[in-house]
Amino acid sequence: MDAKRAAESAIIMTELVLPNDTNLFNNLMGGRLMYWMDIAAALAAQKHCNMPVVTASVDNISFESPIKLGNVVHIEAKVSRAFTTSMEVHLRIWGEDLAKRVKYKSNEAYYTFVALDENNKPTAVPGFVAETDEEKALFEGALRRRQLRLILGGKMKPDDAKELKALFIKD
Template sequence: MEPRKAMDSLTIMTELVLPNDTNVFGNLMGGRLMYWMDIASALAAQKHCNAPVVTASVDNISFENPIKLGNVVHIEAKVTRAFTSSMEVHMKVWGEDLKKKHKYKSNEAYYTFVALTDENKPTPVPGLIPESEEEQRLFEGALRRRQIRLILGGKMKPDDAKELKALFEN
């Protein structure tokens, strides 16, 4: 299986925040944003592996700035690293006030997906080739983030997380 470039998985999704998407404060509901992020990141993962995918984990969603009613949401998703059958996808989210011509960062997150066969069994995915400095930085950090997810999920012993432990040892 030929490795693929990170940029080949780039998915950009745009949504308009309507009244049904907001809470009592007139801000986009976090759950609605997470739903849109799940769609955008799943599309990026599917572009990378050319197979159906399922969400395996959602982590490190940081809500920095609210997105108001009537603003536009831009979600940029890209695969940061591919493992055996799973892929980590990083997302950046911006809000945009079209009237004020102001675009601002709202959120950032990592989702993990597993590629499946037609029989719903995990299937191997192509490797990833990071090209830019940012892609390389995200690629290198993905292994440590994966180890944290596996430890928290009870699938890895902390002593086995060599790359993660290296951050704390002299």
């Protein structure tokens, strides 16, 4: 299985914020945005492995700016690292006010997906090649984020998270 570049998994999904998507403040509801983000992230993961995928975790969603009724939502998603059977997908979300010609960052998040074989069992995914400085930084951070997810999920002991520990403990 040949390794793939981040650009090969890139997805840009665009949605229009309609009245049914908003809360009482005429802002896009967080749950609706997370639904769209899950779809975009799944598409990026599937492009990377060319197999069905399931969401394994969602973490570090940061809400920076609300997206208003009538604005456009652009969701950029691409794989940031591949592990044995899982892939981390990094998402950036932009709002755009077409009338004012303003585009602004709204959100950022990390989703993890697991590839499934024909028996719905986890299966190996292609490796990953980071090319740009930004992709390399996301790639390096992905291992620490994975270790944190595994610790919080009770699947890894904190003492085994060497890369994560290195951030806090200097030898």
